[in-house]
Amino acid sequence: MPKKLEHIGIAVSNLEASEKLFTKLLGVSPYKRELVESEMVMTSFFLLGDIKFELLAATSPESTIAKFIEKKGEGLHHLAFESDNIVDELAEKENQNFQLIHQVPKDGADNKTIAFLHPKTTGGVLTELCQEKSNP
Secondary structure, rough: OOOOEEEEEEEEEHHHHHHHHHHHHHHHOOOEEEEEHHHHEEEEEEEEEEEEEEEEEEEEOHHHHHHHHHHHHEEEEEEEEEEOHHHHHHHHHOOOOOOOOOOOOOOOOOOOOOOOOEEEEEHOOOOEEEOOOOOO
16 A cells, blocks of 8 residues: 655656746755656656655657647646555556556656556556665
8 A cells, every 4th residue: 555645746848947936836946856768757856845746857759758748738747656565566556457557667766666557547647656766
């Protein structure tokens, strides 16, 4: 079962402009930028209290974020929930008839292992499960 809301993902067209906007809106600066090459996305993270906001900007027109923005425009992209055991949780969600986008977790931003559930089976909300990577 998910432990808590880990972050809110927001698709943006212009990362620099969006960072300025969210800095003004939230009253805090981003604490981290990170390129996720496998997803062709540059991320920027804000922390407000114990909630993180992840801005996602495409680095290629082929990225899922670019396609999302083309289809739906900028805005809420996903909700991410923290997991203690993402592999077991994916199996549980599949057994509960949730459609998995990722059968196997993969590397994500902010030192996380991630996997997504399809919005067709989650009430129209793209849902991410994430687990902190172990530090060797």
